[in-house]
Amino acid sequence: MSQNEKRLAGEAALRYVEKGAVIGVGTGSTVAFFIDALASMKNDIQGAVSSSEQSTRQLKSHGIDVLDLNAVGPLDIYIDGADECDPHKRLIKGGGAALTREKIIASASKTFVCIMDSSKQVDVLGTFPLPVEVIPMARSHVAREISAMGGHPVWRDGVVTDNGNWILDVHGWRIVDPVGTENKLNQIVGVVTCGLFAARPADIVLVGDRVLG
Known part of the structure; x- marks a missing residue:
């Protein structure tokens, strides 16, 4: 069911893609279905801004031009x-360690469409460990600061982000104030960004081919 919902969500997202647009494209298994579906419209769009090397490779394999965000300005979607x-x-977000680039592209886009399967729906965030991207030399310092906030940070050993940084996954949090927690984490020296997308949430959420809310 999960894989089918992911495929349906990826295909349903095409309805929001306008001709002539530059598309911001994220990362992950559901996005992979979207990229495959986007290939059918590759001649109708200018190209895509990618959040990861993984997505870049898949986009290019379909003949979709990958563009630099600095060269295209604000994105429609x-x-x-x-x-x-x-x-x-x-x-x-951030299970795939692409959270910083994802957050940059989301911030630069007028509309953020989130595609997912129903297993990702929760009442309160925090069951999934919260990824935090950190400058390598600040790993222990940031971990101590997060521990003081009541979280249990675990270094994702062996993972290096596309930006050359490390990931701490924070366990044991029930995040009842996502915006406040996001702001506090972003103020810790050594944090590049955190995987909370709360100050800038999604505008549209597709669960399979169904629009949430």
């Missing part, structure tokens, strides 16, 4: 998945 989504369309 960004399509990406999520690891968790609450009823207010606030998200946890």
Whole structure:
């Protein structure tokens, strides 16, 4: 069921893609279905801004031009998945370690469409460990600061982000104030960004081919 919902969500996202647009494209298994579906429209769009090397490779394999965000300016739409989504369309992202580029593209886009399967729906964020991207030399410092906030950070050993940084996954949180938690984490020196997409949540959430809310 999960794989079918992911495929349906990826295909349903095409309805939001306008001709002549530059599309922001995220990362992950559901986005992979979207990229495959987007190939059918490759001659109708200018290209895509990609959030990861993984998505870049898949886009290029379909003959879709991958563009630099600095060269194209604001985007009309960004399509990406999520690891968790609450009823207010606030998200946890970063299971694929692409959270910083994903957050940049989401911030630069007028509309953020989140595509996912129903297993990602939660009442309160935090069951999925919250990824935090950190500068390598600050790993222990950031971990101590997060521990003081009541979280249990675990270094994702062996993982290096496309930006050359490391990931701490924070366990044991029930995030009842996602915006406040996001702001606090972003103020810790050494944090690049965190995987809470709450200050800038999704605008539209597709669960399979169904629009949430």
